[in-house]
Amino acid sequence: MGEIFYATIYDIKDMTRFSMCVDKFHANCYSYSGAVVYAHYLLRQKPYRVMWFSPCALQEGGLNDFSEKSDLLGVSASIQYDDFLPDIDVSDKNSRKKLLFIRKNRKRWRSIKIRNKAMEYFNYDKNRSVLYSGFLLNHTKKLAINLSDYLQRSLSMFGRDFLGAIDLIPVLTDTCGGSAMAFFDGISWDTTEELSAEWRGDLLQIVDEPPANFKIINCCFASIWDRANACRSVYGVDSFNYILGDKNGNRYECAKLNLCFERGPRRQVKIEFKEKGILFTAEIVPESI
Numbered sequence: 001m002g003e004i005f006y007a008t009i010y011d012i013k014d015m016t017r018f019s020m021c022v023d024k025f026h027a028n029c030y031s032y033s034g035a036v037v038y039a040h041y042l043l044r045q046k047p048y049r050v051m052w053f054s055p056c057a058l059q060e061g062g063l064n065d066f067s068e069k070s071d072l073l074g075v076s077a078s079i080q081y082d083d084f085l086p087d088i089d090v091s092d093k094n095s096r097k098k099l100l101f102i103r104k105n106r107k108r109w110r111s112i113k114i115r116n117k118a119m120e121y122f123n124y125d126k127n128r129s130v131l132y133s134g135f136l137l138n139h140t141k142k143l144a145i146n147l148s149d150y151l152q153r154s155l156s157m158f159g160r161d162f163l164g165a166i167d168l169i170p171v172l173t174d175t176c177g178g179s180a181m182a183f184f185d186g187i188s189w190d191t192t193e194e195l196s197a198e199w200r201g202d203l204l205q206i207v208d209e210p211p212a213n214f215k216i217i218n219c220c221f222a223s224i225w226d227r228a229n230a231c232r233s234v235y236g237v238d239s240f241n242y243i244l245g246d247k248n249g250n251r252y253e254c255a256k257l258n259l260c261f262e263r264g265p266r267r268q269v270k271i272e273f274k275e276k277g278i279l280f281t282a283e284i285v286p287e288s289i
Contacts, residue, residue, distance in 0.1 A: 003056040005178055007035035007170070008078040009048045010109070012070055017077040018042060018112045025052065025178025029170040030158070031129045031151075034115075036167040040130040040206065041118035043169075047139055047205040050169060053078035054176035058088050063095045071201040072098055076105040129164055135210045136168065140202035144210035145219045153190050153218070156226035157233055166221045172199035179221070180261055186224030186282070189253035189266060195219060224254045228269045228280060243269045254282060 005025050010017035022028035022035045029052075030036065042048050051074040057065065058075070066072050079085065079102065090096040122130055132151035135144045145168065154165040171179045174197040187193060210216060228243055231252040235244035238251065245252035255263040267282040 003054045003176060003178065005170075005176075006051075006053045006078045006080070007039060008051045008053050008074060009039050009042045009112075010051075010074055010077040011046075011048055012073045015108050015110060016112050017109045018114060019078055019080070021080070022052070024181065025054075025170065025174065026181040026184075029166055029179070029182055031132070031164040031167050032158075032162075033167070036169065037122055037124060037130055038114060038118045039169050040167075041114060041121050042112070043136070043204055043206040044121075044134075047137075047203050049074055049201055050173045050199070050204050051075075051078060051175055051201055052170045052173045052178065054178060055079070057176040058085075061089050061095075063088060063090075063098045066098065068201065070203075072101055073105055074201045076102045077109050079106050128162075130167070132165075134206050134208045135216075137205045137207055137210060137214060138199055138202050139205065141199070142214050144214040144216045146216060147206070150219050153220035154188075154222045154227070155230045155234070156222050157229035158226060161233075163230060163233075166223065166226075168219055168221060169204070171196050171221045172219075173197070173201070173204075175200055177261075180257075182221075183223055183257060183261075186254055186256040186267075187263075188220065188222040188224065188227040189255055190220040191222055192219050193221070193257075193261065193263075196221075224256070224269075224282065225280065228252055228254065232271070237271060241271050243271065253285070256282070 005022050006019050007022050008019040018038055020035055028035050088099055090099050132147040134147055137144050150168055151165055156165055157163055166182055179196045231245050232243045237243055243252040251268045254267050266285045268285055270281050270283055272279040
């Protein structure tokens with residue numbers, strides 16, 4: 001899970017792309033990450049396809065997972081060097097054909113330069129975040145996500161006092177299971193981890209209001225402890241020192257994940273004050289509760 005990723009936002013009609021190395025997935029998948037700023041900026045201009053791409057996705061028969069022409073074009077837009085390509089399994093005719101297609105199109109792309117514009121658009125020097133207003137549309141699937149609602153569900157604390165979130169675009173467009181590292185310690189109970197990688201290569205856009213024929217879906221991506229810290233800061237604890245998860249007095253709930261990315265039992269987080277700090281304990285909720 002330590003592979004390198006590339007944030008690629010691309011238009012297959014005019015063959016323009018923005019693609020940059022973002023290191024490991026969990027290094028740059030946040031509301032304050034530069035790659036996320038560039039993705040949000042471009043999607044507020046017009047529809048683009050998006051992939052948080054790792055070359056590891058192409059190994060061991062990985063080309064079989066890229067069947068759509070738009071996805072293969074996304075791969076070609078993401079590949080920075082031919083050095084990534086020789087190790088691909090091309091033992092079958094279909095894979096050889098796809099590899100030829102990727103190589104043929106890799107040099108056709110025209111890169112977009114928008115870094116300064118994107119930073120200025122979000123007043124990043126002051127806000128240190130993208131704007132979570134409006135709706136993220138998936139034109140391919142006719143789905144929409146309310147960005148303000150997403151932030152409220154996913155708000156997390158990084159460091160001692162910085163509030164932000166794991167951004168939804170990297171997780172939704174993940175190509176190689178990188179989001180599992182962002183959730184290594186566990187997730188908030190509201191997290192919709194089943195949506196990870198489901199929007200890879202789809203045509204996305206950010207608008208003020210969704211079309212009438214689009215279905216609005218719930219979406220949340222929050223790691224267990226970052227979300228716990230945010231909830232403690234925003235909502236506090238109850239009389240038993242359990243962290244609250246909303247303004248109605250309900251306790252924050254979470255789950256740990258096994259190696260197969262499957263949830264364990266429902267848990268609530270209790271805090272205990274020690275001499276050297278605060279101890280957080282994720283306690284299993286009895287089934288009768």
